[in-house]
Amino acid sequence: MSELRQLECYIDGQFVSSEHYFDNVSPVNGEVIGQIAEADHQQIDRAVKAAKTAQTGEWSRLSVNQRCDLLHRVADRMVERQQEFIDAEIADTGKSLHQVQTIDIPRGAANFRAFADMARHHSGETFITETPTGDKALNYSVNKPLGVVAVISPWNLPLLLATWKVAPALACGNCVILKPSEETSSTAYLLAQVMDEVGIPKGVFNLILGRGKNVGDAITCHPQVDAVTFTGASATGQHIMKAVADTVKPISFELGGKNSAVVFADADLEKAIAGVARSTFTNCGQVCLCTEKVFVHRSIADEFIDGLKKSAQAIKIGYPKEQDVFIGPLVSKPHQQKVLSYYQLAKDQGAEFIYGGGVPPFDDERAQGCYIEPTIITGLGDDNRVNQEEIFGPICHVSIFDDEQEVIERVNNTQYGLACALWTENLSRAHRVAPQIDVGLVWVNTWFLRDLRAPFGGVKLSGIGREGGQHSLSFYSEPVNICIKI
């Protein structure tokens, strides 16, 4: 961990020091665990220019197979260094060892392998054309890289979400400027080391560190940045969209959510209780796909709520590496204050607290951390701010419904449209209801079960576009139609 005491930018194949640094603070106990560089605009310009130059250098002369073999080597090296990635992700986020070992870090290498393999089969289209006037032509398309892609990644699943975009961007032949969240830059720094060790040509992958407010626009608005892909808060997405509008560059946004879980009377109640507890409290509620609204059928409401409360009570909160810990702290003091402000709002609005509502009474260094209690509330209307605004913490509001059409309308009563989890053992109901929910992802009798080939993204305030499988290959490429007169 000592080498993570000072995180540097990686520009044009070199780790470079910066004039300014800011503290990396542990969310477990509030201690300063290191320093993070803050790039200046000259460094950002150098990184973008290096990426532009690399675009027409050795990287562009590699075959797709050579490029994808290199990305498999990146994955291999990440696996070799996985313990360092695990320790770094935990140091930055405080999330549990179980979560980091089973979700965050394995998906880093998996993202590189998945997109390296998909890119090998990224094909074009071919048409033999005969026009009404008797002209004949061969029309085909070739896929070219966009050029320099800015990847702006969030703090909730740092390595998973950075590689979810860096992998396909590189697999499609682009060069990348990665700007991780200032809250969680350590695994991105290790990724830069891996790129360097594997021999990704200089300038192809660049790491720019710093606080979004100081470096974000300088990256996204840079005239030689050809595309922007961002996962994070909807408000930030709106800001980026405005900032880059004059350059008309392609954007791919996976933004906020206010996701529902619906438990029908014909659900397997035990599975639904466990599934909703998982979709609400995983990663301390800090996943864009997490459940914040639960709709349960009246006939099973008491039993369900009792079961969900017992699940919340059984959650062990503690040190990330403590045995059986399910959740650690929230990512930062400001975020803890934001989530607590919604707990207070719920209290002020007269919500009934079924469980939680405060901060765990740690009497040790964790009292200086960003811990918070898993919370279950009920009694607020669908239009209440608590039920309309993304909280991004371990809290859900439970509402009762009576019939299918009613609950579909209530689930869709939101500005967001990312994910939904339906719990029913009735196949017809599952297939009937799922398409009526205005989101990008519907899970039935599960949650966060992911196929990297499937379209991933949201509608309304939850984002623009889809990534995953062919959708990533399409976003990170420019198809060119070539027409040959024959």
Ligand SMILES: O=C(O)C(=O)/C=C/C=C/O
């Ligand atoms: O699982 C994924 O590929 C993904 O993108 C997850 C996003 C979660 C955002 O908070």
